[in-house]
Amino acid sequence: MPNGFVTALLTPDEMAQADRLANNTPALMEAAGRAVARAISRRFAPCRTLALIGPGNNGGDGRVAARHLARAGWAVKCLTPAQATLNDVTRADLVIDALFGAGLTRPLDAHCTALLQAARRLVAIDVPSGLDGATGQPLGFAPQAALTVTFFRKKPGHLLYPGRALCGALVLADIGLPPAVLDTIQPQTLENTPALFTLPTRSPTAHKFSAGELCVLSGSLPGAARLCAQAARRAGAGIVSLAAEHPLIIPEPGILHRQAPLATLLQDPRRHSFVVGPGLGVERAGQALALLTAHPALHIVADADALTACANQPGRLKGVSVITPHAGEFARVFGPPGPNKLAAARAAARLTGAVVVLKGPDTIIAAPDGLAAINSNAPPSLATGGTGDVLSGLICALLAQGMASFPAACAGVWLHGEAATQAGDGLLAEDLPAHIPTALRRALALAPGGSAP
Incomplete structure (x- = not known):
């Protein structure tokens, strides 16, 4: 593999393996949420923000991002899908999609779909929920993001259409995962660069x-x-x-x-x-x-x-x-x-x-x-x-x-x-x-x- 996997693309399963090899520490979640907050602050002015919080790491990243934005003076609310209503979404100037990320393997349910469809401006963590990170294809519905923040290495779905378009602007953040985990994973997909x-x-x-x-x-x-x-x-x-x-x-x-x-x-x-x-x-x-x-x-x-x-x-x-x-x-x-x-x-x-x-x-x-x-x-x-x-x-x-x-x-x-x-x-x-x-x-x-x- 050329140049130490520097251009490696990881499937969702390979990224999950990388997390396990790095012991998926709380420090990684803190770094991921902080990176999301930093990317949002660099692109948008403070505004009413709703973080839609799902289960697992994606939701945890969203809670950390919301905490950092709130400390910076943003008006931020965190709601799970069970708590959120369409009115909550339409009142928000910015919605953080921290529902599922690339780990989803089935279409979104009707309620989550309706919530994401109602967002006027959306930032996705990892990938827009409902997008297959391996193929770039929606698993039924996936929202249009203005910005997507992902971590360590991109996924094929970030580059393959229609996923590339649905992700909007893409930020790849270094959250401290050791590159040495790639020696074990041996990824077989790369981004084409010199x-x-x-x-x-x-x-x-x-x-x-x-x-x-x-x-x-x-x-x-x-x-x-x-x-x-x-x-x-x-x-x-x-x-x-x-x-x-x-x-x-x-x-x-x-x-x-x-x-x-x-x-x-x-x-x-x-x-x-x-x-x-x-x-x-x-x-x-x-x-x-x-x-x-x-x-x-x-x-x-x-x-x-x-x-x-x-x-x-x-x-x-x-x-x-x-x-x-x-x-x-x-x-x-x-x-x-x-x-x-x-x-x-x-x-x-x-x-x-x-x-x-x-x-x-x-x-x-x-x-x-x-x-x-x-x-x-x-x-x-x-x-x-x-x-x-x-x-x-x-x-x-x-x-x-x-x-x-x-x-x-x-x-x-x-x-x-x-x-x-x-x-x-x-x-x-x-x-x-x-x-x-x-x-x-x-x-x-x-x-x-x-x-x-």
Whole structure:
């Protein structure tokens, strides 16, 4: 596990285990409640506040938070669900949801639901009650929080939609739990950050063949393949070519055109990295995929038409390094991901032996061994045609330079999101490659030992 679990995400069961390993002392509850009060005070002016107090640790955290707010001059009332009425909630300017947190495993009852629905402004402790901390899915109803305060490590449900949106602003507080408990828990889910990967560097004697030639298989309309190739060049691939058996107009200097049949191209061992799918056509992508996967030493990224060619036949993807489906493509190959996208991505990775990049606002990167990362830096401007082609080129360029499949996929997804952030509003897919160098510099600055501004 990279960098001492610094980006680990804990399921509710794993967080409960961490509490037990730390002996769940009163000092931890005091620190948690104090952190909630501090986060509230930093964001809101003193106002009439109602703390809805449930059983267990979540309710205890709420009582401590209320005590600290009261000492600071806030007008605070603590009520259990049995004591609270809708009038109590509607009279409050701020409601602290200390009912259940992530420990709930069933839908809220009608009374608790009505109380939370009546809140005008809500702060959640751990997660909004009714939200599954493992999947980000409501267990029936979960309220919209303006602020959520959680402790020690985030949970998958804080990053997976709709949970990410329902949490509002998220504060992660250190309450003194020893990080050493993670050595026992061995969490398998991570938040995708530059702490998870080491970008390739070039030696002083490097040359353009050092990383081999990256080939993007192109159809007769090569727009998608060009986007892919442009990204691969910006991400450091030494030689990038479009492989097509028909003439192409390639206006960008530095991108080569290989017109030989794929079987001939595969005879050169320097040509070891391929992107198959973008704009290729379903039939041709399926044929090319079969040729490529017969060569076990290749780095292969399969996207778009290559995935559609494998509809209901995921076994055809064995031998591929990384697949990059959006939700529709994933459903065509593996079936609908359902409410637990993280489990679905892991199952697909185990089945194919490939790293699965399940694209979306909360992109999941899942490895065949069960390790998975959830990405959180992608802006909504990426929801436009062609950006997935850029991502495929990014990931394949990192594979070509020697990165292993899982860290290459994690790096490619993070760089993709950072490049989009740098590009800003009005993003077009063709804008992204120019921002990849800035994203690379940003990743190096944020990596452990870097010098982030």
